[in-house]
Amino acid sequence: MGLACAVSLARQGHQLLVLEAEAQVGTGISSRNSEVIHAGIYYPPGSLKAKLCVAGRERLYQFCRERGVPHRRLGKIIFAAEASEQDQLDTIQARAEAAGVHDLRRLSAAEVSQLEPELRCAAALLSPSTGIVDAHALMLALEGELGALGEGQVVCNARVERIEKVSDGWAIHIKGEDGPALVARNLVNSAGLAATQVAELVEELGREHVPEPVYARGCYFSYGRPVPFTHLIYPVPVPGGLGTHLTLDLTGRARFGPNVQWLEERDHGRLDYSVCPSLQPEFLAAARRIWGAIEADALQPDYAGIRPKVRTAAGLAEDFIVSGPATHGLPGLVNLFGIESPGLTASLALGDMVATMLDGD
Ligand SMILES: Cc1cc2nc3c(=O)[nH]c(=O)nc-3n(C[C@H](O)[C@H](O)[C@H](O)COP(=O)(O)OP(=O)(O)OC[C@H]3O[C@@H](n4cnc5c(N)ncnc54)[C@H](O)[C@@H]3O)c2cc1C
Incomplete structure (x- = not known):
C-alpha cells in the first residue's frame, strides 16, 4: 500500500x-x-x-x-454445495450488481461440470474477471x-x-x-499490522481517531500433487472470511485457505504465524467439499497471513478506514487502517x- x-x-x-x-x-x-x-x-x-x-x-x-x-485472469467459481445455499448465490449476485460488478454468470450444476468436471455442486456463479x-x-x-x-x-x-x-x-x-x-x-501511515500503533505515535491525534487492532490469522494448506481445476473455487462466504477456498498460483500449484482464527494478541510484533498441523482434518473436510477425490497425505500445512482488522467505537470495522485531515483535522496526515x-x-x-x-x- x-x-x-x-x-x-x-x-x-x-x-x-x-x-x-x-x-x-x-x-x-x-x-x-x-x-x-x-x-x-x-x-x-x-x-x-x-x-x-x-x-x-x-x-x-x-x-x-x-x-x-x-498475472492471469483465470476466473472464479463460487458454488452452492447444497440446494439450500442457492439463496446465498442470489444475494451475492445482487450485491455484486449493486457494487458495479456486472459480469457474474449463474451456472447450473451441468454447466459447472463442463467447466470443472470434478466439482460437485447444486449451482454456482462464474466471475470471469477474477484472477491471480x-x-x-x-x-x-x-x-x-x-x-x-x-x-x-x-x-x-x-x-x-x-x-x-x-x-x-x-x-x-x-x-x-x-x-x-x-x-x-x-505523512501517509500505511504500516499494515502496525498502523494503529504508528498512529499512536502522533501525540496530537485524538485517540478517537485511532481504532483498536484486532488480528485474525488465516492459515493455508498446500496440495503437493496436481489438481484437476483451472478456476479459483470458492464456497459461499462464512462470517469473517470468504470460506476455505482453492486458489492456484501462477505455476498451477493449489492451496486451500485461508481459515479465520481470531487472535488475542494485540502487539503486532508478537504475532504468531505458525500453521498448526492439527488443523489438517478441518482443512481436509473443507477441501473435500470442493474436491471429493483429494488425497489426504498430499495436503500439508503451508503459511499463514494475518488480517489487520480494527475495532472502532461502532464495532468491528467492515470497511477500509482512510482517515485524512477532513476526519481528524491534522493537515498532511493520512492513516490507513483495516486494509x-x-x-x-x-x-x-x-x-x-x-x-x-x-x-x-
Ligand atoms: C490471509 C490474507 C489473504 C489475503 N488475500 C488477498 C487477496 O487474495 N487479494 C487481495 O486483494 N488482498 C488480499 N489480502 C489483503 C492484502 O494482502 C492486504 O490488504 C495488503 O497486502 C496490505 O498491504 P499493506 O501495505 O497495508 O501492509 P503490509 O504489506 O504489511 O505493509 C506494511 C509495511 O509497513 C512496515 N512497517 C510496519 N511498522 C513500521 C514502522 N514503524 N516503520 C516503518 N515501516 C513499518 C512493515 O514492515 C510492512 O512492510 C489478504 C490478506 C490476508 C491477511
Missing part, C-alpha cells in the same frame, strides 16, 4: 520516501495472502472496499500487462516505477518510532538515529485516493 501511495503521489510531483522497517519491502501482509485479483463481488455497495476493488482491479490488470508483472497476480513481482514493479518517476525512493531498515508535529509538517524519527531523520509536509482483503487488488485505486486527499497540501 505504501508503494502504491508513493507511485500515485510521485505522479503528482511529490518528492517522497517510503520508510520500511524491515530489510526489504514486502515481508508483511502483502507477502502472505492469496494473491487473488478480486472482482469486487462481496462488498456492500458504496463501501470503499467495493469502489476501490472494482476500480483497482482494472488498473491492476493494466499495470500488470504494461509492466510485465506475472505475483504479489512480489507487483511490489518490485511498483518500486521500479517509483525509481523511474525520479521523485522518490524506498529506504529499508527505517523503522519509524517517533512522529512529532512541527510547524511545516511532521518530524519523523527513525530507530537508531539521533534526532529526526527528516521533516515531511505529508485487509481486497487491499492488494484495490492498492492502485487506494493510492490515487490518498494522493487526491493530499493534493495541494
Whole structure:
C-alpha cells in the first residue's frame, strides 16, 4: 500500500520516501495472502472496499500487462454445495450488481461440470474477471516505477518510532538515529499490522481517531500433487472470511485457505504465524467439499497471513478506514487502517485516493 501511495503521489510531483522497517519491502501482509485479483463481488455497495476493488482491479490488470508483472485472469467459481445455499448465490449476485460488478454468470450444476468436471455442486456463479497476480513481482514493479518517476525512493531498515508535529509538517524519527531523520509536509501511515500503533505515535491525534487492532490469522494448506481445476473455487462466504477456498498460483500449484482464527494478541510484533498441523482434518473436510477425490497425505500445512482488522467505537470495522485531515483535522496526515482483503487488488485505486486527499497540501 505504501508503494502504491508513493507511485500515485510521485505522479503528482511529490518528492517522497517510503520508510520500511524491515530489510526489504514486502515481508508483511502483502507477502502472505492469496494473491487473488478480486472482482469486487462481496462488498456492500458504496463501501470503499467495493469502489476501490472494482476500480483497482482494472488498473491492476493494466499495470500488470504494461509492466510485465506475472498475472492471469483465470476466473472464479463460487458454488452452492447444497440446494439450500442457492439463496446465498442470489444475494451475492445482487450485491455484486449493486457494487458495479456486472459480469457474474449463474451456472447450473451441468454447466459447472463442463467447466470443472470434478466439482460437485447444486449451482454456482462464474466471475470471469477474477484472477491471480505475483504479489512480489507487483511490489518490485511498483518500486521500479517509483525509481523511474525520479521523485522518490524506498529506504529499508527505517523503522519509524517517533512522529512529532512541527510547524511545516511532521518530524519523523527513525530507530537508531539521533534526532529526526527528516521533516515531511505529508505523512501517509500505511504500516499494515502496525498502523494503529504508528498512529499512536502522533501525540496530537485524538485517540478517537485511532481504532483498536484486532488480528485474525488465516492459515493455508498446500496440495503437493496436481489438481484437476483451472478456476479459483470458492464456497459461499462464512462470517469473517470468504470460506476455505482453492486458489492456484501462477505455476498451477493449489492451496486451500485461508481459515479465520481470531487472535488475542494485540502487539503486532508478537504475532504468531505458525500453521498448526492439527488443523489438517478441518482443512481436509473443507477441501473435500470442493474436491471429493483429494488425497489426504498430499495436503500439508503451508503459511499463514494475518488480517489487520480494527475495532472502532461502532464495532468491528467492515470497511477500509482512510482517515485524512477532513476526519481528524491534522493537515498532511493520512492513516490507513483495516486494509485487509481486497487491499492488494484495490492498492492502485487506494493510492490515487490518498494522493487526491493530499493534493495541494
Ligand atoms: C490471509 C490474507 C489473504 C489475503 N488475500 C488477498 C487477496 O487474495 N487479494 C487481495 O486483494 N488482498 C488480499 N489480502 C489483503 C492484502 O494482502 C492486504 O490488504 C495488503 O497486502 C496490505 O498491504 P499493506 O501495505 O497495508 O501492509 P503490509 O504489506 O504489511 O505493509 C506494511 C509495511 O509497513 C512496515 N512497517 C510496519 N511498522 C513500521 C514502522 N514503524 N516503520 C516503518 N515501516 C513499518 C512493515 O514492515 C510492512 O512492510 C489478504 C490478506 C490476508 C491477511
